[in-house]
Amino acid sequence: MKLYFLSARPCALTLNGAYFGVTDTFERFAEISLKDNVYVQFIPEGRHPIGFFLTENIRFQPPVGCEVYLLKDGIALFARDFPPTDLSLKVITQQRFDDNLITVFQQGDIQLSLETQKGLFISTLPPAFSVCKVSFHNNFILLEGDGDAKKVLTVYALNGKCLLQEQILCYSYEENALNATLPLSDSLGRVADCSWELSQEACKQTKFLLRQPLSHTDCDNTQTILDELIPFAFFESVLIGANFNDMLSDELQPDSDKIKAFLGDFCAVTITDNPSVCGLVKKLADRLYEVTYYTVTTKEGKITDVTTAI
Secondary structure (H helix, E strand, O other), X not given: OEEEEEEOOOEEEEEOOEEEEEEOOOOEEEEOOHHHOOEEEEEEOOEOOEEEEOOHHHHOOOOOOEEEEXXXXXXXXXXXXXXXXXXXXXXXXXXEEOOEEEEEEEEOEEEEEEEEOOEEEEEEEOHHHHOEEEEEEOOEEEEEEOOOOOOEXXXXXXXXXXXXXXXXXXXXXXXOEEEEEEEOOOOOOOEEEEEEEEEOOEEEEEEEEEEXXXXXXXXXXXXXXXXXXXXXXXXXXHHHOOOOHHHEOOOOHHHHHHHHHHHOOOOEEEEOOOOOEEEEEEEEEOOEEEEEEEEEEEEOOEEEEXXXXX
């Protein structure tokens, strides 16, 4: 069976104590039998490692600190939560806006402290917030993390609720709207232009537009969307609840509700080597997911069929 190994931070990967290579957010794989009880260990720098035995039970109960994805050709293991080794307190940034005090600090994990009229709230932030900027807009708190080789934007309401967290290339905001360009993890350098409506402690996505810029950081490029982007854009539109009828052929438009029911509930979309085939990530249990694959057939820029990939 193919076992894919990924990690939220660079790690040395060992299998039964033998060095296998370095893992990160790009998958590495090996052919391993779950009957062999191979001991897997992800060893990061500056954190405690994550280690566990590979058994048949991994299909049903993910190891502590890991997410498990059941694929059509194997299993993907994503090591995410590594226990910290340094528990000393370090203040990264602190800002006051009116009666609101925002503090980003590190004590093991990077954490956010919000002191507002609605109470005191503590949240854990990803490693990108080791370098952090704080701004306040229309009663929303915006945190821009620029460490760990990633730029991440997080939006919090004054009640401590996290409304949005996305890796971004750039962003801007208007009075009641937030706009951002998101990178996609694929070899074509594709990005997504997104918008969210901010109102009454809520953040509702209103736009998801795919494009392929001339460079990964060109946020102003408006190159025409290629036909090969249509399948991914379609599934993302279904995911966020956007209107996707314009992507469908005249024959399919009356069946839009049936198509949504056919796809079922899913929480993310993944690309494959075939632009016409996408994987939909469906949650089975806590930290346990299954990826099912669908094929989109297009003609003259319109979707003519959506089927389960063989």
